[in-house]
Amino acid sequence: MIGATTPQLTSAQAAMLAELAPVLGPKGIVTDAATIAPWLQDWRKRWQGASPAILTPANTAEVAAIVAAAARHRVPLVAQGGNSSMVGGATPPADGSALILSLRRLDRIRSIDAEAGLSVVEAGVVLQTFNDAALTVGRRFPLTLGARGSATIGGLVSTNAGGTQVLRFGTMRGLVAGVEAVLADGSIYDGLAALKKDNRGYDLDHLLVGAEGTLGIVTAATLRLAPAVAARGVAWAGVSDPQTALALLRSFQRDTDTIESFEIMPAATLDAALAHVSGSRAPLQGRHRWHLLIEATAATDDAEAPAAMLERLLGAALAGGLVEDATIAVSEAQAEAFWRLRDSLSDAERARGPAVQFDIAVPVATMPAFMQQAASAAEHRFPGTDASGFGHLGDGNIHFHVRAPEGVDRDRWYAEDAPVITRFVHDLVDAAGGTISAEHGIGQMKRDELARIASPARMMALMAIKQAMDPLGILNPGKLLAPPARGQ
Amino acid sequence: MIGATTPQLTSAQAAMLAELAPVLGPKGIVTDAATIAPWLQDWRKRWQGASPAILTPANTAEVAAIVAAAARHRVPLVAQGGNSSMVGGATPPADGSALILSLRRLDRIRSIDAEAGLSVVEAGVVLQTFNDAALTVGRRFPLTLGARGSATIGGLVSTNAGGTQVLRFGTMRGLVAGVEAVLADGSIYDGLAALKKDNRGYDLDHLLVGAEGTLGIVTAATLRLAPAVAARGVAWAGVSDPQTALALLRSFQRDTDTIESFEIMPAATLDAALAHVSGSRAPLQGRHRWHLLIEATAATDDAEAPAAMLERLLGAALAGGLVEDATIAVSEAQAEAFWRLRDSLSDAERARGPAVQFDIAVPVATMPAFMQQAASAAEHRFPGTDASGFGHLGDGNIHFHVRAPEGVDRDRWYAEDAPVITRFVHDLVDAAGGTISAEHGIGQMKRDELARIASPARMMALMAIKQAMDPLGILNPGKLLAPPARGQ
Numbered sequence: 001m002i003g004a005t006t007p008q009l010t011s012a013q014a015a016m017l018a019e020l021a022p023v024l025g026p027k028g029i030v031t032d033a034a035t036i037a038p039w040l041q042d043w044r045k046r047w048q049g050a051s052p053a054i055l056t057p058a059n060t061a062e063v064a065a066i067v068a069a070a071a072r073h074r075v076p077l078v079a080q081g082g083n084s085s086m087v088g089g090a091t092p093p094a095d096g097s098a099l100i101l102s103l104r105r106l107d108r109i110r111s112i113d114a115e116a117g118l119s120v121v122e123a124g125v126v127l128q129t130f131n132d133a134a135l136t137v138g139r140r141f142p143l144t145l146g147a148r149g150s151a152t153i154g155g156l157v158s159t160n161a162g163g164t165q166v167l168r169f170g171t172m173r174g175l176v177a178g179v180e181a182v183l184a185d186g187s188i189y190d191g192l193a194a195l196k197k198d199n200r201g202y203d204l205d206h207l208l209v210g211a212e213g214t215l216g217i218v219t220a221a222t223l224r225l226a227p228a229v230a231a232r233g234v235a236w237a238g239v240s241d242p243q244t245a246l247a248l249l250r251s252f253q254r255d256t257d258t259i260e261s262f263e264i265m266p267a268a269t270l271d272a273a274l275a276h277v278s279g280s281r282a283p284l285q286g287r288h289r290w291h292l293l294i295e296a297t298a299a300t301d302d303a304e305a306p307a308a309m310l311e312r313l314l315g316a317a318l319a320g321g322l323v324e325d326a327t328i329a330v331s332e333a334q335a336e337a338f339w340r341l342r343d344s345l346s347d348a349e350r351a352r353g354p355a356v357q358f359d360i361a362v363p364v365a366t367m368p369a370f371m372q373q374a375a376s377a378a379e380h381r382f383p384g385t386d387a388s389g390f391g392h393l394g395d396g397n398i399h400f401h402v403r404a405p406e407g408v409d410r411d412r413w414y415a416e417d418a419p420v421i422t423r424f425v426h427d428l429v430d431a432a433g434g435t436i437s438a439e440h441g442i443g444q445m446k447r448d449e450l451a452r453i454a455s456p457a458r459m460m461a462l463m464a465i466k467q468a469m470d471p472l473g474i475l476n477p478g479k480l481l482a483p484p485a486r487g488q
Numbered sequence: 489m490i491g492a493t494t495p496q497l498t499s500a501q502a503a504m505l506a507e508l509a510p511v512l513g514p515k516g517i518v519t520d521a522a523t524i525a526p527w528l529q530d531w532r533k534r535w536q537g538a539s540p541a542i543l544t545p546a547n548t549a550e551v552a553a554i555v556a557a558a559a560r561h562r563v564p565l566v567a568q569g570g571n572s573s574m575v576g577g578a579t580p581p582a583d584g585s586a587l588i589l590s591l592r593r594l595d596r597i598r599s600i601d602a603e604a605g606l607s608v609v610e611a612g613v614v615l616q617t618f619n620d621a622a623l624t625v626g627r628r629f630p631l632t633l634g635a636r637g638s639a640t641i642g643g644l645v646s647t648n649a650g651g652t653q654v655l656r657f658g659t660m661r662g663l664v665a666g667v668e669a670v671l672a673d674g675s676i677y678d679g680l681a682a683l684k685k686d687n688r689g690y691d692l693d694h695l696l697v698g699a700e701g702t703l704g705i706v707t708a709a710t711l712r713l714a715p716a717v718a719a720r721g722v723a724w725a726g727v728s729d730p731q732t733a734l735a736l737l738r739s740f741q742r743d744t745d746t747i748e749s750f751e752i753m754p755a756a757t758l759d760a761a762l763a764h765v766s767g768s769r770a771p772l773q774g775r776h777r778w779h780l781l782i783e784a785t786a787a788t789d790d791a792e793a794p795a796a797m798l799e800r801l802l803g804a805a806l807a808g809g810l811v812e813d814a815t816i817a818v819s820e821a822q823a824e825a826f827w828r829l830r831d832s833l834s835d836a837e838r839a840r841g842p843a844v845q846f847d848i849a850v851p852v853a854t855m856p857a858f859m860q861q862a863a864s865a866a867e868h869r870f871p872g873t874d875a876s877g878f879g880h881l882g883d884g885n886i887h888f889h890v891r892a893p894e895g896v897d898r899d900r901w902y903a904e905d906a907p908v909i910t911r912f913v914h915d916l917v918d919a920a921g922g923t924i925s926a927e928h929g930i931g932q933m934k935r936d937e938l939a940r941i942a943s944p945a946r947m948m949a950l951m952a953i954k955q956a957m958d959p960l961g962i963l964n965p966g967k968l969l970a971p972p973a974r975g976q
Contacts, residue, residue, distance in 0.1 A: 468956030
């Protein structure tokens with residue numbers, strides 16, 4: 001099967017590779033089908049692409065040479081880091097027309113300045129590696145997510161990644177102080193100088209963050225570091241509903257700015273996680289309709305200990321009736337156990353059976369009502385389904401799932417019902433002033449829904465910018481935006 | 489003279505106005521020369537433009553009608569708010585080809601949500617008005633600058649304004665949660681929903697922030713509010729050099745994140761301010777080569793009082809030899825007196841005689857060395873000049889002045905020497921990895937220098953984006969970028 005999906009090189013691709021061979025050397029061009037195969041499919045195995053070669057440049061100059069050659073030969077490139085896209089953003093097209101441009105060999109941390117809190121990191125550095133490197137200089141990089149062992153800095157920048165610390169530190173966009181990228185003609189844009197103020201025209205760094213490799217190839221970024229954590233407190237609380245949960249968060253935020261995570265889940269989702277994680281225990285003894293995982297940190301030992309602070313705040317909330325019950329992790333092991341439950345929610349939910357999953361955001365203040373109204377509306381419109389959301393309440397971002405009726409034919413349901421449900425929920429999100437992609441991006445999965453829902457003004461601007469920055473259409477074609485019709 | 493600079497309407501302009509008259513009503517079109525005159529020149533009287541009419545729409549729909557008509561008739565528009573640009577960004581071209589689009593009647597604060605810390609504000613709202621409105625709901629908008637009584641939100645967004653609180657809160661870009669704008673075809677882009685996470689393609693909000701009205705007309709913005717200030721501490725310190733000043737700031741920042749301002753000035757600049765502000769007194773008794781104005785704030789009464797904290801930190805710095813002397817303002821009146829000195833530096837410097845003034849930034853860590861090396865280099869290269877910088881050390885942003893030799897012919901010096909000095913200093917900034925515009929923008933003043941210094945990759949991207957978003961070239965033509973040569 002691997003052989004069957006490996007296309008022959010087109011003449012343009014062959015000419016391009018011949019030109020690049022002396023530049024890239026033997027390590028720089030991979031054409032072995034078995035080596036290529038794992039990179040032709042996304043990790044959730046939803047999209048299968050094809051490509052005759054992977055290009056693996058060692059530095060920015062080699063990336064520039066590749067893009068310049070691709071432009072000359074009109075050969076599309078699909079940039080790839082850890083291949084952990086949730087939306088098929090790094091899977092090449094199935095027709096074999098594109099070559100994969102792997103950034104994984106650009107794996108140097110060029111500099112790390114603890115005093116200034118800045119580090120220049122190449123695109124291929126794995127998130128976990130960078131997290132660890134920051135700790136060794138007494139700092140931390142305050143972004144983490146499930147795929148931290150494979151996701152790379154280039155991919156995280158190009159998808160404006162989120163995670164569980166966005167509440168305090170923002171998404172990747174807020175942590176990027178500058179970008180280095182190869183533009184579609186092979187020229188190198190150097191925005192790495194970390195200037196706190198820079199009004200030299202349109203912000204190209206922000207334009208490249210979240211562009212999913214369709215406007216340029218991010219080769220490095222200057223990233224902001226935060227003070228290392230001296231202590232953390234992790235709490236679990238039971239509340240009656242999302243409205244109360246948000247009121248609790250607001251009351252905390254009036255008192256402190258050290259809340260890093262504020263994650264919400266309904267009882268059934270927690271039950272699924274408890275069933276899924278062997279040896280796990282429910283953090284609270286009684287039954288509660290909604291559960292919260294809360295983390296606060298302190299950067300210095302002088303500050304109020306985060307666990308004591310959470311105890312004080314939750315004590316007041318218990319007395320005031322905002323929470324039904326709460327507990328503070330008494331050890332790092334217990335804190336880790338709480339987080340293991342949270343981190344297993346996606347897998348646990350998947351184990352519950354077929355479901356359509358959404359990564360959506362609405363304004364924070366309206367999220368509690370949206371969660372309940374959207375669930376009711378979906379269950380009413382699609383009888384037998386079971387809908388609920390969990391996730392980053394403080395960011396107005398939840399992962400909303402509509403589970404299939406019991407006993408349904410899985411394949412038929414995915415093929416026929418799921419698309420209808422998708423459009424229905426997206427319309428609800430749009431009506432609430434929200435976004436159909438909070439943190440996963442558009443890729444190929446949400447491309448047509450974006451085009452269906454976005455305002456004409458937004459779509460025209462996106463397409464005009466794509467055409468301006470990549471007039472030949474060689475950068476990750478078909479992702480985020482459909483290619484222009486021929487003749488345009 | 490006013491009559492002489494008021495051009496006749498071109499036939500395209502006349503047709504456009506005839507079409508718009510019923511839409512805008514009598515208040516919406518101003519053709520009286522005396523009323524127009526003040527808006528044809530920048531406030532520093534460096535650029536004189538000409539225009540036969542000012543359009544003053546009352547709402548976003550009217551702005552959209554104006555831009556659509558301008559596109560149909562190919563009539564350029566120059567957006568204007570408070571007309572407080574430092575770089576001629578809001579002055580129409582001298583040939584009378586453009587109409588002024590004044591946003592001042594879009595002056596509503598559409599909503600203000602203290603709990604969420606968000607406010608939707610129209611482009612024509614004056615900064616001071618908005619500062620005051622935030623205070624009435626127990627919040628504050630943490631951006632202020634000298635022109636706060638005239639600068640408007642639309643202009644502040646479009647120029648990514650800075651000021652003296654950037655150290656803690658960032659520039660306008662960091663305070664903008666979303667933008668509403670009319671694009672070049674008259675369509676309305678609505679990005680006002682304040683989503684903490686939104687990965688729906690290229691970030692159009694960030695693209696419009698700082699675009700100086702060349703990509704779209706910002707009609708409103710969703711702005712972030714900060715907690716109101718419960719108490720502030722203001723200190724003045726004398727130090728030996730900028731390196732020590734930065735070391736002092738870093739030591740403070742290891743202890744606290746409440747430092748909002750950290751302004752530096754050399755002794756001669758302070759002397760000029762003392763001479764300029766009647767009744768002012770030197771904050772410290774002895775002589776010091778460099779002076780610092782430092783402000784810290786607290787949002788709650790529970791927190792350590794900022795004045796006491798500054799006293800503690802400065803006491804330790806005195807003991808450690810980082811500062812030579814320091815004093816804490818003992819009253820609001822004294823704090824205001826310190827700030828009055830700081831706010832008068834620009835005027836005081838102007839009173840010292842002819843000078844070329846620069847608004848530049850380099851990476852924070854390199855600013856101390858840059859300040860001294862650039863001053864030495866300029867004085868050596870241009871004998872008789874006197875060069876120094878003052879301003880936002882913690883942002884890596886100073887206002888750097890090269891004063892003319894004594895007794896020089898003012899007009900000749902500005903005409904012949906100033907351009908050479910400008911290029912010399914800009915080259916130093918560029919070599920240091922800095923920017924020739926930290927907070928003032930490009931406008932017409934720095935347009936050709938941007939084109940001279942910026943990398944080909946940056947310039948090509950800027951021009952491609954401009955062409956994509958404003959293909960007819962009707963939005964603030966000639967600002968930021970030169971219009972494309974005819975035939976392109």
